[in-house]
Amino acid sequence: MNAFSILFSDTFNYDRIGELTKNRNLASVPFGGRYRLIDFVLSSLVKARVPNVGVITRNNYSSLVDHLGSGKDWDLDRKNGGLKILTPFANNLGNSYSKNKFEALNSIKTYIRHNLPEYAILADTNIVCNIDFQKMVKFHQETNADVVCLYKKRDVYEGSTSIQVNENGQINGSRYHGIANGEQDNFVLKVYVMKKSFLLNLIDTGITYGWEEFNRDFITKQFSTYRIFAMEQTGYCKVLRNINDYYRANMDLLNPEIRREIFQSGTNILTKIKDSVPTMYGSHSQIKNSLIADGCKIDGTVENCVIFRGVHIKKGAVVKNSIIMQDAEISENCQITNVIADKNMSLNEGVVLTGSESFPFIISKNTKI
Amino acid sequence: MIAKKEMVAMLLAGGAGNRLYVLTKERAKPAVPFGGKYKIIDFPISNCVNSSVDTVGVLTQYQPLELNTYIGNGQPWDLDRMYGGVHILPPYLAGATGEWYKGTANAIYQNLHFLDQYDPEYVLVLSGDHIYKMDYAKMLQYHKEKDADLTIAVLNVTMEEASRFGILNTNPDLSVYEFEEKPAKPKSTNASMGIYIFNYKKLKEYLIKDEENPASSNDFGKDVIPAMLNDKCKLFAYPFDGYWKDVGTIDSLWEANMDLLNPRLPLNLSDPLWRIYSRHNATTPHYIDETAKVTDSIISSACEIYGNVSQSVIFANTTVGENTEMEYSVIMPNVKIGKNAKIQYAIIADDAVIEDGAIIGAAPQDYDGEWGIAVIGQGAVIKSGQVVLPKQIV
Numbered sequence: 001m002n003a004f005s006i007l008f009s010d011t012f013n014y015d016r017i018g019e020l021t022k023n024r025n026l027a028s029v030p031f032g033g034r035y036r037l038i039d040f041v042l043s044s045l046v047k048a049r050v051p052n053v054g055v056i057t058r059n060n061y062s063s064l065v066d067h068l069g070s071g072k073d074w075d076l077d078r079k080n081g082g083l084k085i086l087t088p089f090a091n092n093l094g095n096s097y098s099k100n101k102f103e104a105l106n107s108i109k110t111y112i113r114h115n116l117p118e119y120a121i122l123a124d125t126n127i128v129c130n131i132d133f134q135k136m137v138k139f140h141q142e143t144n145a146d147v148v149c150l151y152k153k154r155d156v157y158e159g160s161t162s163i164q165v166n167e168n169g170q171i172n173g174s175r176y177h178g179i180a181n182g183e184q185d186n187f188v189l190k191v192y193v194m195k196k197s198f199l200l201n202l203i204d205t206g207i208t209y210g211w212e213e214f215n216r217d218f219i220t221k222q223f224s225t226y227r228i229f230a231m232e233q234t235g236y237c238k239v240l241r242n243i244n245d246y247y248r249a250n251m252d253l254l255n256p257e258i259r260r261e262i263f264q265s266g267t268n269i270l271t272k273i274k275d276s277v278p279t280m281y282g283s284h285s286q287i288k289n290s291l292i293a294d295g296c297k298i299d300g301t302v303e304n305c306v307i308f309r310g311v312h313i314k315k316g317a318v319v320k321n322s323i324i325m326q327d328a329e330i331s332e333n334c335q336i337t338n339v340i341a342d343k344n345m346s347l348n349e350g351v352v353l354t355g356s357e358s359f360p361f362i363i364s365k366n367t368k369i
Numbered sequence: 370m371i372a373k374k375e376m377v378a379m380l381l382a383g384g385a386g387n388r389l390y391v392l393t394k395e396r397a398k399p400a401v402p403f404g405g406k407y408k409i410i411d412f413p414i415s416n417c418v419n420s421s422v423d424t425v426g427v428l429t430q431y432q433p434l435e436l437n438t439y440i441g442n443g444q445p446w447d448l449d450r451m452y453g454g455v456h457i458l459p460p461y462l463a464g465a466t467g468e469w470y471k472g473t474a475n476a477i478y479q480n481l482h483f484l485d486q487y488d489p490e491y492v493l494v495l496s497g498d499h500i501y502k503m504d505y506a507k508m509l510q511y512h513k514e515k516d517a518d519l520t521i522a523v524l525n526v527t528m529e530e531a532s533r534f535g536i537l538n539t540n541p542d543l544s545v546y547e548f549e550e551k552p553a554k555p556k557s558t559n560a561s562m563g564i565y566i567f568n569y570k571k572l573k574e575y576l577i578k579d580e581e582n583p584a585s586s587n588d589f590g591k592d593v594i595p596a597m598l599n600d601k602c603k604l605f606a607y608p609f610d611g612y613w614k615d616v617g618t619i620d621s622l623w624e625a626n627m628d629l630l631n632p633r634l635p636l637n638l639s640d641p642l643w644r645i646y647s648r649h650n651a652t653t654p655h656y657i658d659e660t661a662k663v664t665d666s667i668i669s670s671a672c673e674i675y676g677n678v679s680q681s682v683i684f685a686n687t688t689v690g691e692n693t694e695m696e697y698s699v700i701m702p703n704v705k706i707g708k709n710a711k712i713q714y715a716i717i718a719d720d721a722v723i724e725d726g727a728i729i730g731a732a733p734q735d736y737d738g739e740w741g742i743a744v745i746g747q748g749a750v751i752k753s754g755q756v757v758l759p760k761q762i763v
Binding site: 032279 | 638653
């Protein structure tokens with residue numbers, strides 16, 4: 001496709017998934033048993049044959065670099081283009097950490113200028129859904145728009161701005177919601193398509209006027225100056241802004257329809273390959289309604305869980321309603337309920353950990369109890 | 370000019386594997402799936418990589434398409450190298466003289482040009498139908514210490530098994546004085562594992578000699594090794610004592626898969642220092658439903674399990690329907706199994722469809738006829754309520 005993409009590994013807002021983003025950015029938060037959040041939007045880009053993808057990083061990007069590597073597992077280790085990780089001080093324009101998306105884009109102008117494709121796709125990486133980028137670019141051409149974004153009908157959050165869209169798809173109004181009133185409205189998903197030339201001008205305009213946020217300062221305010229169009233994203237789509245979003249979206253994967261929609265609707269969700277063995281179940285294992293990755297050894301009870309690679313759950317241990325990340329060791333007779341355990345947790349015999357469904361207990365990386 | 374390599378591996382992967390029946394109808398034996406996510410060939414190739422042998426020729430002949438696609442550029446095994454890496458070597462025409470590989474020795478003979486490119490000191494000859502983990506670097510070290518012309522890895526088998534193998538009779542220093550192919554009355558229990566390290570100069574000399582002999586069957590075991598012994602070349606046995614299994618028959622393939630369910634098996638597949646690599650598809654974690662019961666089993670990615678599974682090995686992307694009972698079975702990738710089916714002591718090959726209520730195989734104690742593993746071939750469809758008897762092959 002005649003487009004390149006720029007992904008934001010951080011939203012430059014205050015979106016934080018608790019302890020999970022202490023040592024990593026949003027893009028590399030583990031999700032769904034074997035993925036990282038960035039895998040979803042990246043896989044949609046690969047499916048749409050977008051040849052060049054630049055990932056903007058700010059700080060804590062070591063785990064992201066580990067995960068993406070050369071881009072090989074997404075077939076993005078290309079001779080021309082492919083994957084590029086855009087580090088904060090990659091060129092002479094970046095002389096301090098970027099504080100917002102416009103500064104970040106301004107610091108990678110060289111990358112944008114050197115990209116040959118005509119269209120630019122900008123996207124956040126904390127979105128779990130399959131996006132049809134070909135359709136977005138086509139819509140951009142058909143409507144002769146300046147910018148096309150995606151929107152989704154969802155519950156109103158406190159402090160969010162919804163948009164109004166006319167019958168042609170053009171944005172013609174916006175509204176700020178001071179309180180969450182239990183209603184639903186149309187909200188922009190932070191995925192944008194525009195021409196490369198328009199993007200370069202827009203960065204200059206944004207820097208001139210001190211814009212910080214695409215959605216807040218541009219889309220929802222400048223719709224009468226520019227031709228801004230929006231396409232509805234149908235089907236399952238979750239933006240993960242905090243720990244509750246994260247917990248619920250993981251649990252959503254236990255629903256067969258949602259699983260099919262995300263994983264089997266034609267977009268292969270690609271991720272880093274690790275040569276782990278298949279999972280082995282022992283004679284005492286009792287598994288109900290759980291999603292379990294490769295490389296685990298399970299001889300205990302597991303109910304309503306998402307279990308990542310290489311987790312060991314020993315005899316007599318009971319794990320319920322929890323998300324257990326890579327390489328955890330859960331010893332005999334532990335009882336774990338409503339827990340989100342970051343990588344490499346190790347529990348001695350008989351440990352009891354209980355969170356609540358609306359407030360899951362988070363265990364930070366490498367915790368030993 | 371390509372840089373010289375100390376040792377190049379030649380992997381014989383052209384065998385038809387007739388004793389695996391439908392499982393090798395459309396693919397060579399080394400391409401048969403094994404152990405939940407591997408193919409048989411992953412074992413010798415991973416052993417090569419882990420032993421720092423980075424140049425591997427894979428000799429193909431019988432039904433090579435699946436194998437060629439699988440090996441590709443060798444990237445999953447880290448064998449996409451600038452110098453060396455993995456090469457698929459099919460038989461080819463050379464002027465008027467081209468022909469199929471006539472035997473194991475002839476297959477290497479026809480690729481002497483390939484070996485000459487790398488000008489190796491040593492050549493490692495492997496076969497593609499064994500499950501084992503072995504450090505070939507250690508074997509090479511041994512070969513050098515013994516100053517041997519040929520070193521053959523041997524496994525200590527029982528006297529009863531010995532007559533199924535090539536047996537090496539050795540002196541106390543492990544030098545070989547006699548080689549007997551499948552002897553009726555074996556004199557020792559040192560069975561050849563089909564793993565050879567040759568000095569390349571000697572190998573080349575004997576392959577050329579062997580080719581000139583019209584009476585030869587061009588086989589390592591039958592012709593080349595006896596000829597070298599006859600000429601008093603220095604042959605040594607290299608004893609190996611780990612897990613090794615020939616998976617050339619339905620029974621041994623099934624047994625080797627069942628072995629993996631034994632937690633005390635001396636074949637550790639999750640050793641981070643000796644990984645078995647394989648080509649992956651982008652697949653999701655597997656899902657086990659509320660209605661399912663899974664014990665003593667290996668389950669791979671993207672499976673959806675709604676039935677009862679015990680003592681089984683299930684490969685990627687397989688569905689097992691509600692109320693289906695499965696035990697002691699091997700289910701290869703992309704199999705769809707309906708509801709209320711009963712599957713015992715069976716091997717079901719890739720892409721098969723087992724409709725609701727089908728009955729496949731039976732436990733030996735519940736069956737009066739001639740018992741064996743039931744086998745369903747690639748893409749076969751077993752209709753609703755159909756019965757497949759033990760030992761039957763569909």
